[in-house]
Amino acid sequence: MQTVLRTEPPAHDVDHPRDIVVDLSGSDRAFVLTTRSIAATVLVITGGIGLFLAYSAVPTMNRYGLDFLTGTRWEPESDVLGIGSVLVGTLTVALVALVVAFPLSLMAALYIAEYAPPRLRGFLTSLVDLMAAVPSIVYGLWGFFLLQPHASKVAHWIHQHLGFIPFFRVDTDADAAVWDQSKYTASAFIAGLAVAMMVIPMACAVMRQVFGQTPAGEREAAFALGATHWGVVRTVVLPFGRGGIIGGTMLGLGRALGETIAVLLIISPSFDLKLKPLEIGTNTVSALIAGRFGEASETQLAALLAAGFVLFMITLLINTLAAVVVNRSRSGAGAEA
């Protein structure tokens, strides 16, 4: 039998594509409905918290106006409530944490992605994740009991040698024969060091993931041109991972701003507006909430909620920026931050 080629064009019966949206069966409809209602519940719960916080911030903002954000005193007795100094304290702690955590997490990520023997990589990655899983109260204990005696000496040393910069000044005589160690404890500096331990694993995880996606061709091209190992890192890996570096650091910053218990254990609360991280006494928004919620009257509670809302907004802004930076960058297309 032979194949016959068709010579006349086929009759013009128009093709109707089958409708590919089929009716859902009963069980599927139930499935869609169930998951949708679960999602709606979660939306109501999580969105409700945000709306509730925003709503409870309104009366406080009406009552105190912008002074609430810029005021430096928290005196419920005389009806003066301002979180200016607390915001500055929060930023100081976060800044110290970032200054310590940024180089360390960057180098740790570079080590895992570039320098470590391939056999060790999985283990080191787990170790960084483990560091993220250690409870913050444990870092608080570590910072308070183990780190503080050493860190206060470092603070004293910085004050002695860099005290001419106002930022490093402490209200005591640095060169006294018997220096006053207690002046250098319970400070934003030491709290920042403990918080850095929580920031490092978060930032390091994002950076390592991004560095791991560096195109092998570009690395090898740099090596083939005679670059040293650091030359490859500087010209290929770091530019490729820039988005991850910035994004990871900002995610860590978000964590640093909201950290409560380690800070609360270490600092001694004070309400002065000051930019002296080495000196005893500071306060952060979360420590303020944890310290004051118990004795709060209704107005004060509303003010604490407003402070919490401000903190949440700052964290949210930073996290959103971090996500945008990671997603925009060349390396971040596949990475989830």
Next chain:
Amino acid sequence: MTLLDEPRTSADDPTPRTTVRTEPARQDRSVAQQTRLMSSTTAEQRFVQAGSWVAALALAWLVTTRVLAWEGAVAFCLTWFVLGIAFVALTTALVGTWPEVVDRVMSATIHAAVVLLGVALLSTILFIFLRGREALFHVNFFTQDMEGLGPRDPFTRGGILHAILGSLIEVGIAVAVTIPLGIGTAIYMTEIGGRFARIVRTVVEAMTALPSIVAGLFIYTVAIVFLGLPSSGLAAALALGVMMLPIIARASDVVLRVVPGNLREASLALGASRWRTVWHVVLPTARPGLATAVILGVARGVGETSPVLLTSGAASFVVTNPTDGVMNSLPLYIYSTVRSGEPLEIARAFAAASVLLALVLLLFVAARLLARPKKGIR
């Protein structure tokens, strides 16, 4: 189909297109495909590096103890580090060029930073267990509570049973609520999608930024101040749940999104309904990842102090009914006893922290084991 693009027959083309290989395949093929290890050093370089660090160690001892009298381990280590970098730079500069010097210095700095981090992590874990060991090794520490005991009672009396039970109950309730909600939301976001799913995803991602203390303050205000409920384990569980829900939903979403789409399509093409596809294909594929997400969320919840601090109160006795007034938990017990300032109490707090840390380590190892790909699949 037309006959125009018919492939040419071998008659037109004298060279055969397919050849059967007669000699055996070369054995070293796998070697050629391996990426070359870039950080190879010679024995001489390693010797010079080690020598530099030893020399720096000796000089650091001399500087800190004899010349400048800076006491303390931190000063010694910092001096050693600075001198070591200087020695590495010097010894490289003797034989090498500027890029080589930079390369060695940066490599040494990175290694030193990693050692520092390792020391920090190790010191955290060891320090907690060392300080906790006095109170930890008594059976009564795990079987009794602190009812009627003062801060000066010996370690042979009292324990943290109430805190352990409280932690388990609170986290248990929180997990029982958040897992179905979190994973259900993740399934909706990845498997059904649409505009509403995008809204949910945006809100959930935004709420992962919620500081845990604010979650606690929310529950405190709503449940305890407005509704007038007493401080209780249930309120603490709700606060933990509110904190964990976005974390678990987001992590599960990430895990479900990386399930390969062709598995779903294959299942649907075989005629399975969407529900069956999710239940028999998507969820089993994502199970290790989901388990990891949940366990890490639980580890986070167990260790979180601030929501509990605001909502549960602190009982010194065993409470098993979460709605029945104050309850204690491990992080809260640690926080409140450390604050008391009594040496024996602080020792107890460290022992409780060891238990908490051991619990988190256990959860972490479980998560790692579950996440490991099974042999034979990959």
